[in-house]
Each structure stands twice: as structure tokens, then as C-alpha cells.
Amino acid sequence: MPEMTYLQAIHQALAEEMRRDPDVFLLGEDIGPHGGAFGVTRGLVEEFGSERVRDTPVSENSYIGMAVGAALTGQRPVAEIMFADFSALAFDQIVNEAAKVHYMFGGQARVPIVVRMPQGGLSWKSAGANHSQSVEAWYAHIPGLKVVLPSMPSDAKGLLKAAIRDDSPVVFLEHKALYSFKGDVPEGDHLVPLGKADIKRPGANCTVVASGMMVHFALQAAEQLSREGIEVEVIDPRTILPLDVETLADSVRRTHRAVLVQEAVRTCGAVEDWAVHILESCFEWLDAAPRVLGGADVPVPYADALETAIWPRPEGIAAAVRETCYA
């Protein structure tokens, strides 16, 4: 199986879908000859031309709105917002128009757009408060949207292809600190279904549900805990909305313990949603209350020394697991 980076996987997904379907086109800032702020779209304008790889002015709300209009008239646009933090500028079009058109017009039309956004912090050049947020909760609260957050290259490729083919609007969140992470990606038309969680590592003693970069931290914690005789099952929801509750619940019914971890700010975050679902569906099976870990309730600071203090770390995840085991 070929190995490639998370970024390459996303690039491949875009290229393959654009080759497959002439209605797919890209728009965003500096995505053409510049190749995108992170280089994701490098080379695509050369292959597909500037009509289909379209540089826009710095007008987030309007070019996302245009993506909606293009989608309503039969195309499948994939828009890029340079940093997830900036998506706040396009909030009206994503939340009030894209998400709701299918419903409020009674099914007359659909909005098959994908809005790609790099998000997250953690060892990426101290980008600070407005370039490092994790925004899945902003959008997971909106009925009509789908929200995806892959942690591995193979998921990134498979989920993006599936998102482009999905007839509903999808917010596709890429973790920018994972762009250089290498992993195996299946060949061929590799699709990963939206709304399906994935067990990244099986284990019998405790279920750890994690997203994005935290999946990697959880796997590190699992290695350490295994040496202590505690086998952790790591689950990646992959799709934040709609959430695959059944996979999470099924796991907790087996392990009787849950630790839920995300990078995004904990308060009103997806991780609290997971905890409540687990409480509702697995209460009688729990040996301990679910432990919930998330980013601290602070804007992302600039200094490394501060930034590393605000997010969960593998040691913290391991400690939480041990607590649920009364170890």
C-alpha cells in the first residue's frame, strides 16, 4: 500500500474527483498558481485550468455564497477557507443559507458544497489565537451540515472524496499540524463513508474517543498503558456530525470505561456531546464516570510555553484512563 502525507492524500482526493466529475471545481484564496497557503492545491491549476481552480479575492462570505449558488445550479464546488478561524466571516452563508436551503425550500434544491478549512494548533509555528482554533463545534450545532475531521491520511482522502460526492453541504476540517504526517493510503477509488466512526486500536479495558491530533496522542497513551497492563480501545469518530453513536456505545458496553478527548475548547464542545451520548446509552455498563478532556477555555496564546499548556497531552490522557480503572 502506498504511503503518503495527509496533505498529499487531500491533494489526491481533489485531483481524482475533479478528473472523475467535470462539475467539481475549486475556489478559494491563492489556490491557483500559488498552490494554496499550505500547498494543498499545488499543481491543480496546471492540470484543470483557472476556470476550475479559481482564485478569489478576500471575500469569504461572498465566495462561499457563490459556491452555494453554483451548487444550486448543478455544480459541485469545493471552497477553501485559508484558516478555519476566518470561516467566521462566511458564517452567514454556511449556517443560514448552505445548511438550510434543502430543508426550508422543502427539498426543491440541494447544496452539494464542500468547505475545506485547515484548523488546529500544536507545534505549528505559533500561529496564535486567530490561526489555531478548532471550530468543529461551531458547525456541529447546525442541522443540515455535515462536519468531518480526519486524523489519518487514508481517512483524509477517503472522507474528502465521499464529501465531494455527498449531496449535502460538508465542512471538511483538516488539521494543519498533520499535513506532514505520513500514513498508508489504499490505492484505487478509496472512499470512507461519512457518519461512520473507526476503531483505530482495539482494547478491552477502556474506550478512548478522540478526534484529530488527539487520536495520535491517544495512541501514544495507549502504548504506554499497554506496558502497564491496561489495554485501551481508541476510537476516532471521523465525522463529528452526524455522530456514529452506536460504535462508541458498543465499545463502552464492552470496556465499561470512557475517556473523551478533543483539542477544541472543552466547554460546549463535541467531546461533551459524546459524553452525554455514552451516559445515555451505556449508564448501566459504566464502572466510572466518563472523563472528558478538551482544550482549556482560553484563546490560543502565542508563546510556545503557553500553547503547550492549554491542550491535552498523551500523559494527561493516560492519567485519565488510569483514573477510570481506579489504578
Place this chain on the structure above:
Amino acid sequence: MHEVVMPKLTHDMKFGILLEWIRGEGAAIQQGEPLFAVETDKAAVTVEAEASGVLSGIRVRPGEEVPIGAVVAYLLETGETAPVPAVFSGPSAGSALSVSHGAESSSNVKAVAEAPAVRGSPAASPIARRIAKERGIDLRLVRGTGPAALIVERDVQAFLGEQALLSSHLAHTPQAPYEVVPLTDIQRTAGRRLAESMREIPFFDLVAEIDMSAAARLRSASGEDVSYTAIFLHATAKALRDHPRLNAHMIEGELRCYREINIGVAIATEAGLLVPVVHGADGLSPSQIQSALTDLQNKARAGRFASADLTGGTFTLSNLGMFDVDAFRAIVNPPEVAILAVGRVVDRPNVREGQILVCPMARVTLSADHRALDGATAAPFLEQLRQLLETL
């Protein structure tokens, strides 16, 4: 209108748990009739009505904890109404105490076949609870190792493992290898207190072997009516007169040596071990003591102790001679500082003036609280006890 309150039944009682109502809402009560049963920090006790009237406005449900002095119900005269509506109407169905309900009860002892009222199961995690329910485990028997002794999954699994191990030693039967025997409230209370006693009190024991020939003669002279227990009690009370330090309570670091000598005698009942008290034992003859003991035994069988019967003890005596136990060591009954454990009176070789004789002998074990006593202060008491018994 008479307010029925939670009485202070023992020295350090701050509140009592109302175990059950013996009479119900609207019943006509005569003064002195048993009204309700209370668990104190020591034992379960029946409380009698202090006035006559119609029992009304019951304010406390079985199982509730009530501070002493709090009103639990009212006894009304004709035409009166209770100031509050009743929250509970009648006696509960099952009871840990074998109490008779209103009508005469002759000798019958109510079997403690029913499970005692559960005041709330111990804290356990949801999965521990679920497994316990599925496997028929009484969580009260499981030791919790989680925070604040929370029973968690591994504890229930460990319990099951132990049971499995146990059952593998038993002959194979088609039924489950064990039967859960519920503990009564009295057993649990006593168990808790005794465990605390063992933990807190530095015991030491003194053992003596006593020639009971004189006592045996006294016994046969009375036509076997006076028991060895009564004889021991009589002698103990007299010895305590000269050794007040053993007739004392240790309370919050203070040693209180009592003037009255009230000796508690351990009596086995269906509901558990109770220790009714013979008050002023030093002023009673052996046959008077025997009457008192007989009376207490009858009350024990009927399950009808008055609160005075179970309170005020300053020393305890326990006799397992009737079970052919040679000697044993009893656990000091806090806040008392000493207890005497008496074994059977049986013929044994005894050396008297250089000669080996066969005499009725008894081995007694004095256990004492080393915070109040030591060998030097306790041994003289034992010696005097021996003297008294050997020279009756």
C-alpha cells in the same frame, strides 16, 4: 396532646434510626405499650409510649434517621387533631426485631426469615450494580476498593472469584454453592461497633484458671436454680467494688469510674447478640441476680427489652460455658474498659497443697483497654475474683 419524641437511649446517642412502627396511625395506645423500634449506635431498642392516647400524625417513616428530641408522632386525646398529616400509616411488614404486634405473644419467637429493611445499598458503580443484580450478589457483602470504598467492577469480580473458589471446595450440587444469609440490623450494628473497637482499642488479656468447687457447692445447695453465670456475675460485681478502675468508661480520653455497678450479660438472640444489663449487681445476691437474668432471658425471647434494660452498663460478662467452650477472649464493649469471658466449668486436674485432685475448673479471660488499665491494675481484680469464687 402528647408529643412522642425520639428518646436519648445511650450515652453518646445523637440520633436514632426509626426501624419500624409497632403500632399504626389511629391506634389506641396505653401508656407503657411499645410504640416503635429504634436503632441506636449500640443496638436496636423498643420504645414505649409515655402517655396514653390515639397515635396520630406519624411524622417519620421506617428507616429514617431522627435527632434525639425530635417529634416523631403525637398521642391525642378525644377531640384533638394532629398538627401535621401523617406521612406513614402502619407497621412495616418485615422486621429485624422479633417484636410482638399488640396481641399477646407467648413464647413464640418470630423467625427472622424475612430480610431486614434495607436502608440503602452501598455505593457501587453502575456496572458493579448490574453484575451484582445479574449474579444475585448482595452488595453489602462485597468490599469496595474504589474511592470512598465505592464498589467497582473488579470488586464484584473478585467476590465472584472467591465464591467460585469456595464452591469448588464444596461437594458439587446442582444448586448454587452458597446461600446468602442476610445480617440483621443488630448484627450489622454490632459488627460495625466491634470492628471499630478492635481498631481503636489496645487490648490486652489476662487469663486465670479458677477452682469452682465452692461455686459448685453453692449451686447444688440452691437446687441448681442459680446458674454459674449468676455466680460469676455476683463475684465480679463484688470484685469491681474494690477495683473501680475496671468499672469505667473511656470517653474521649477521659476515664470515668462509675459508682454504680451495672453488669451487662451477653445473651444470644435470634436477632443477634444483645447485652442486657443487671443494674446494681453488687447489691444483689446470686439468686437475685439469677432472677434478673431469667427475666432478661425471657425478654430476649419475646424480643421486648425496655430501653433501660440495654443501657447503663459499666462492665460486661460473657459466658460460653454452655457451649462447652474452654476459654475464649471477648471483645471489649466500648465505652467500657474491660470484659470478662468465662469458659465452661469442667472437671480438670488441680494441684492443691501438693496433691493432684479432680476439681470443677473454669478458665476466665479478662480483656482490658490498655489506655485505662495495665497488667498491674487489672491483675489484682482478677486475683480478687478468684478469691471470691474459691471462698464462697
Place this chain on the structure above:
Amino acid sequence: MSDEYPDTDTLLKMYACMWRIRHFEEAAGRLYKQGLIKGGIHAGIGQEAVAVGVAFALQPGDWFASTHRGHSHHIAAGADLNRLMAEVRAKETGWCHGRGGSMHVAAFEVGSLGAYPVVGAGIPIALGAALTQKMRGTDRVAVTYFGDGALGQGTLYECLNLASIWKLPVLFMCENNHFAVATSYEDSSAVRDLLSLAKTFNLPGIKVDGQEVLAVHAAAGEAIARARRGGGPTLVEADTYRFEGHYFGEPQVYRTREEVEEKRRSRDPIPLFEKLLLEKGVAESRQLRSLAEAAAQQVDQALKFAEESPSPLAESSGDYVYA
């Protein structure tokens, strides 16, 4: 009439259409007062000439994005009146199965991209539709309706910029009725002359009397023709007036009753058109009366249809969340 005007048949259709809009909006107003319609109804009474003038310059395959004041756009585009009234009455048989209501009507089969009550939201959406036409090489166009209130929204300027640099086949149709809810255009816009705005963004601008349906039709026609042949976007400002409040029942503290009545007398687009048709000998009074009557009857039928239609089932509240 001369060649520059549409033929008689079209003129009479336009006239009838204006009456259909007028009767529909007035019926909606009555229903509102009877408590049979909930929420806000934003009537386009007085602005019929703009909707009809533009719609009659469009062809099948063209698109338009509408606003909260969108019944007229949809009626002018030929959307089924029964389903429109049913939607406003929140019935299952409405265009949106009762999920949109007055402010979110849509009729994609007649070219509607939907009505968007967030001010300015429809503008980029219309541009997206126009982008599709350009990318696919069709000669279809998109119209975006907006009011003077949208002059406060950044997206308008972003879209003027985008349409201009990408030469999109769009008609920016500004219905300047001089009030955004209670705020007057004079008080809230530094730009007084939209033609200058057009010039700034490097695209053609036309200002037209919004109460003269044929003037609107001509202006829209010019803009649409330009867009069709690849000439890019045009901004058309129609100077118009609404005779009702922002919504039915609004206290209207921001203008006097005298002003409104004066406008009704002198600037009502329907009598103005009628006068023109009679003067030019296109039709006789009797004919026009019967067209108005027929329009009223169509609206009555729509009322009946809506009244007799069922409400959507509660169990269906979760339908249409995802495509």
C-alpha cells in the same frame, strides 16, 4: 405601440400579472389581520412594476434570487399561485411543504434560487448561478433582487467586485423603495447615486423609474441582453415605493400617512400602466377590468386551495435535513 414596446399580448399579460401580485398581497394582508398567517408578511404592494418588468425580460433557464419581499418576484416568474398561497399558509401543499413560509419561498422550476431574508444573502448566490452559466457556456443569466437596505451589507460590494472582475452574467436589481425597515435611504447611505457605484466597480449602471413597468422592462432587457452576450454584469436602480409598512401591521413611525397616501394617488404603478395602455389604445377599459377581475379570481382560488390543504405532519419535521 411602437417597436420598442412589447407586443399587445405581452403588455396585457404584464398588466394581468401586476394585478395578480396586487390581489395576492392584499389577500395576504387580510389573512394576516384575521390571524390566519403567522410571522411577518412583507408585501410588495407598490413595487409590482419592478417584479413584472424584470421577469418579463427573462427567459426559461434564467435564474433569480429573491428576498423577504419576494412573493412578487415569484408570481411574476409564473410560480403556481395555489402553491404559493399554500406555502404562505404553512400547508403541506406549499412550494416548500410549509417549511419556508412567506420569507423563504422558493420555486426552482420557474428559475427561483429561493428567497433569502438575510439582507444581501441572495446576492452571492445569484452570482454563483451566473458563474455556472459562464463555466458551462450557456447564455443564461441570473438576477439578484435587493433593496436599498443592502447598501449597508459588505457582500454587495464584494459581489459587485467579483461580478465585475469575472464578468459574470448578472443583473444587480436594486429596488430602492427608500426605506430599510424604519431607516431611510437618505440617512443610511453615503452613496446617493448608484450609477456612481456602478462606475466605481467598472460596470454599467442604469437608473429607472421603478413605477413605470415598461421603463423597468427596457432597462432590465438591456442589462439581460448584455449579460447574455458575455458583456458581464449591470447594476439597475429602480426608484420605487412600498405602500404598506415593512411588514403588515408595522406602526410606520418613520413616514407620514399623508406621504403614503400621496404616493398611492400619484405613483401607483398599476393605474400608471393602465393609463398608458388606454392612452396608447392597446386595450379598452372593459378589457382591463376583466383582466383585473380574472386575476382576483385566481387569487380567490389560491385562497381556497390553501384553506383546504392539510398542514404538514409533525412526524415529517425531520425530513429534508440532509439531501
